[in-house]
Amino acid sequence: MAPTVFKSEFAVNMTCSSCADSVRSTLSGIDGIDKIDIQLPEKRVMVEGAVPPSTIFRALKATGLATVLRGQGSTGSANIGAAVCIFETFQGAKGWAQFNNKGLARLQQVDEQTCLIDVAVDGLQEGHWTAAVHTLGDISKGIESTGPEFAELGSFEVGPSGRGDLVAETSKLKVWDVIGRSIVLSHQPTSGTRIPLIAGIIARSAGIFENAKRVCSCSGRTLWEETTPF
Structure with missing residues (x-):
């Protein structure tokens, strides 16, 4: 091959x-x-x-x-599958949702075996963060209603600017298996357990080069330009 x-x-x-x-x-x-x-x-x-x-x-x-x-x-990836997740911030692991657009996660099935993950978020606390898909796409009760972890996406560091980004490939999941589930971002202090603070529901999307929809008429940016900090 x-x-x-x-x-x-x-x-x-x-x-x-x-x-x-x-x-x-x-x-x-x-x-x-x-x-x-x-x-x-x-x-x-x-x-x-x-x-x-x-x-x-x-x-x-x-x-x-x-x-x-x-x-x-x-090569060979046209319309094979893409998804997007817009994050919401929560007041603690058991809090109720308070919408605050911190950023996006994008998933693109680049071939039958490889899923590209792209997470870009602003306004985070400095330190170590992890990203994971959770089983349920229910954020009605905050993080606690997203269910158990379905698949880990990776980890990333956030510096003084408060911006974190993760770009990685994985063969552990397919886009079509995670539509309707959720992605949870957790802060992990140097000593201590993960604190899940941010989540969003994964929705089907057009391909990254195909989506011309505007996120906000104020900025005029498309969905795939929204995470650009300059």
Whole structure:
């Protein structure tokens, strides 16, 4: 079986030609990348090759430039499945929902075996956080009504800015298995158990490159642009 060829689009906060040169130099050193297209005025980087988006994402972040995954596709992945989860904040693990849009989680089934996970959230407490799919899509009683954990998505660190992001691939779940369930974000202190604080319901979505719906008429951003911090 031929390897999956990923086609990924990133928003990278490049401000000058030196930034663009740094991005190109970093990506050119990664084996498996076939094509790099950098558009400085639009702060856009397109990458094509047999390299998972999470690997490219980490490499771009290592340059020190703010980076967001804006879109992703792959060979044979057209309309295979996509989902989105908009988070709500809760007052403690047993609290009732108080809506406060902190960010999004996006899931894209890039091939039959691989699900791409992209979480971007602002306004979080500094420290270690985890993301997991829970069995139920019921947030009527806050986190406690989302049921037991269904699948762990990964962990990420939040710095002083309060922004956290997670880009990863997993073969442990499929998009069509998690529609209608929930994603819960938990803060985990250095010593102590996880404190679930943020959750949202997973809904079916168009593909990342296909969704042109506006989240808010104020910003004019589409669903897949909403997490871009610049």
